[in-house]
Amino acid sequence: MRQYLKNTWEGIWTIIIGMKITFKHLFVPSVTIQYPDQKVPLPERVRNRLYVNMDDCIGCDQCARACPVNCIDIETVKSTPGENLGQTSNGKKKALWVTKFDIDIAKCCYCQLCVFPCPTDCIYMTDVYEFSEFKRNELIYNFSTMQPGEVEEKKDNFEKFQAEKEAQKAAAAKAKAEAAAKAKAEKEKDEKSKNNNSKSSSNDVS
Amino acid sequence: MYESLVEITGLEIFAAFVSAAMPVAFLVPFVIIAVYLERKVSAHMQDRLGPMRVGYHGLLQTIADFFKLIQKEDIVAEGIDKKFFNFAPFLVFAGSYAVYAALPFSSKYIGSETDLGIFYIIAISGLVVAGILMAGWTSNNKYSLYGAMRSAAQIISYEIPTALVILSIIMWTGTMSLATMSEMQTAYFWNWNILGGPEWGITKFVLIPFLLVAFIILYVSTLAEVNRTPFDMPEAESELVAGYHTEYSGMKFAMFFLAEYGNMFAVSAIVSVIFFGGYQSPFGYLGNTLGIEWLVPFEQVFWFAAKGIFFVFVQMWLRWTLPRVRVDQLMTICWKYLIPYSFVNLLVIGIITLL
Numbered sequence: 001m002r003q004y005l006k007n008t009w010e011g012i013w014t015i016i017i018g019m020k021i022t023f024k025h026l027f028v029p030s031v032t033i034q035y036p037d038q039k040v041p042l043p044e045r046v047r048n049r050l051y052v053n054m055d056d057c058i059g060c061d062q063c064a065r066a067c068p069v070n071c072i073d074i075e076t077v078k079s080t081p082g083e084n085l086g087q088t089s090n091g092k093k094k095a096l097w098v099t100k101f102d103i104d105i106a107k108c109c110y111c112q113l114c115v116f117p118c119p120t121d122c123i124y125m126t127d128v129y130e131f132s133e134f135k136r137n138e139l140i141y142n143f144s145t146m147q148p149g150e151v152e153e154k155k156d157n158f159e160k161f162q163a164e165k166e167a168q169k170a171a172a173a174k175a176k177a178e179a180a181a182k183a184k185a186e187k188e189k190d191e192k193s194k195n196n197n198s199k200s201s202s203n204d205v206s
Numbered sequence: 207m208y209e210s211l212v213e214i215t216g217l218e219i220f221a222a223f224v225s226a227a228m229p230v231a232f233l234v235p236f237v238i239i240a241v242y243l244e245r246k247v248s249a250h251m252q253d254r255l256g257p258m259r260v261g262y263h264g265l266l267q268t269i270a271d272f273f274k275l276i277q278k279e280d281i282v283a284e285g286i287d288k289k290f291f292n293f294a295p296f297l298v299f300a301g302s303y304a305v306y307a308a309l310p311f312s313s314k315y316i317g318s319e320t321d322l323g324i325f326y327i328i329a330i331s332g333l334v335v336a337g338i339l340m341a342g343w344t345s346n347n348k349y350s351l352y353g354a355m356r357s358a359a360q361i362i363s364y365e366i367p368t369a370l371v372i373l374s375i376i377m378w379t380g381t382m383s384l385a386t387m388s389e390m391q392t393a394y395f396w397n398w399n400i401l402g403g404p405e406w407g408i409t410k411f412v413l414i415p416f417l418l419v420a421f422i423i424l425y426v427s428t429l430a431e432v433n434r435t436p437f438d439m440p441e442a443e444s445e446l447v448a449g450y451h452t453e454y455s456g457m458k459f460a461m462f463f464l465a466e467y468g469n470m471f472a473v474s475a476i477v478s479v480i481f482f483g484g485y486q487s488p489f490g491y492l493g494n495t496l497g498i499e500w501l502v503p504f505e506q507v508f509w510f511a512a513k514g515i516f517f518v519f520v521q522m523w524l525r526w527t528l529p530r531v532r533v534d535q536l537m538t539i540c541w542k543y544l545i546p547y548s549f550v551n552l553l554v555i556g557i558i559t560l561l
């Protein structure tokens with residue numbers, strides 16, 4: 001009987017205590033953050049969307065090789081000697097046209113491994129984290145600043161240059177060969193005349 | 207209300223229709239406000255904000271939800287007993303709405319001036335059980351069926367302590383009409399039944415503790431009857447999806463919702479009529495002191511609604527305080543605690559009344 005009464009009392013008393021607590025919380029300011037209007041400040045070293053500053057990129061491909069998921073796709077074209085590509089901000093001379101620099105952000109796992117090897121610090125994480133898209137293709141970011149026409153032109157340029165170089169080389173080789181042949185011929189001539197001069201029957205020492 | 211309308215217009219059908227439709231004009235805005243209140247109360251008790259987007263601090267959220275519910279497709283799954291499935295929400299709503307017929311909103315308005323008011327309410331609210339069972343059974347879904355069975359078991363068990371407490375109050379006041387009961391507790395708050403009723407004397411003070419117990423029992427058991435937490439096992443979301451209304455969508459679901467909130471107010475109103483003076487103001491009427499007679503009924507409606515909404519608020523408060531009880535605990539609370547206490551209470555109040 002005593003237990004019974006005690007149970008009853010405890011039931012009522014604990015409910016009253018619980019109600020007191022919830023009533024207090026009714027007036028505690030809420031912790032909700034009204035997200036799109038109001039944002040949580042991000043920590044200092046957050047890893048979000050990548051950005052590449054193409055002015056500084058030398059196209060060394062190191063970031064693409066560091067990426068564990070192969071989401072960076074870089075294509076480069078060598079410049080011809082006459083072209084001036086400018087310099088990076090830390091004084092390196094650029095030598096390659098970066099014709100394609102695509103990052104597939106949909107694949108990226110935000111590991112930041114691509115950031116460290118970059119010799120010019122031009123690929124880095126920003127604090128943008130709202131970049132959802134309706135199509136997955138739209139998540140492939142093209143960072144290359146070159147227009148398609150320009151790319152063709154540079155490729156052609158390089159090919160032409162290459163071809164010229166080839167031609168030059170070929171010409172040089174030919175010239176060399178000719179020179180060698182001439183020299184040989186002359187040498188032979190000399191020897192012949194010598195032989196003739198010495199009147200020996202034995203032939204051909206060359 | 208009905209009589210005066212008949213006198214004015216001479217049309218009984220018109221009068222009956224108007225006085226029957228009056229509570230709807232109260233119920234629908236009440237439900238819209240109560241759903242909003244429920245969300246806000248729950249949110250703030252958990253240090254959240256609740257709806258904030260639609261209107262100022264989400265004020266129009268429930269109205270938006272209401273329109274959303276209207277637009278929803280009315281899904282009737284295969285394997286459902288269509289006739290009863292479609293009928294159940296109306297039965298549930300009718301059961302909860304019929305209670306309003308005997309609630310005295312003010313001294314001038316009561317749906318039906320029957321002398322059996324309180325017994326009528328107990329009887330008619332049994333209709334809700336039938337509706338819930340019907341909904342659960344015809345849904346052809348095990349969760350719905352569980353919910354319906356639990357609900358039936360729960361409502362029927364908790365009707366016993368409710369009836370016993372009400373019986374003791376009837377013994378003491380000597381009336382079954384809620385209108386008369388409210389009239390008896392007129393003037394100031396020390397005349398309320400919870401404080402021993404209008405008669406001065408030694409019995410008033412002797413009775414107070416027993417009335418307090420009666421109030422607690424009545425409040426707990428009505429809470430269980432309207433399936434509110436901590437007794438919300440029929441629609442326990444975490445166990446039964448949504449209980450008996452799992453299969454309902456659109457307007458039929460809204461009917462259940464309406465019935466649930468309607469019930470909440472109805473039981474709160476009954477508690478306030480029985481123990482807290484119903485529509486009576488606690489401090490006398492502004493209309494009487496200023497000499498404006500017609501203001502009094504409106505003040506009474508205000509006090510009636512205010513007390514009802516206060517108890518609805520307490521229901522929400524309890525809901526966000528207590529976890530759900532288990533089925534065996536539910537039955538223990540009812541049969542081992544509430545019923546013996548209400549029996550003892552009945553005896554004591556009976557003896558005091560006799561003396």
Ligand code: SF4
Pocket residue numbers: 050066067068069070071072103107108109110111112113114115
């Ligand atoms: S952050 Fe990681 S996954 Fe993303 S591009 Fe860089 S290396 Fe690849």
Ligand code: SF4
Pocket residue numbers: 052056057058059060061062063064074117118119120121122123
């Ligand atoms: S490592 Fe830096 S410089 Fe090299 S390709 Fe990547 S972004 Fe460009």
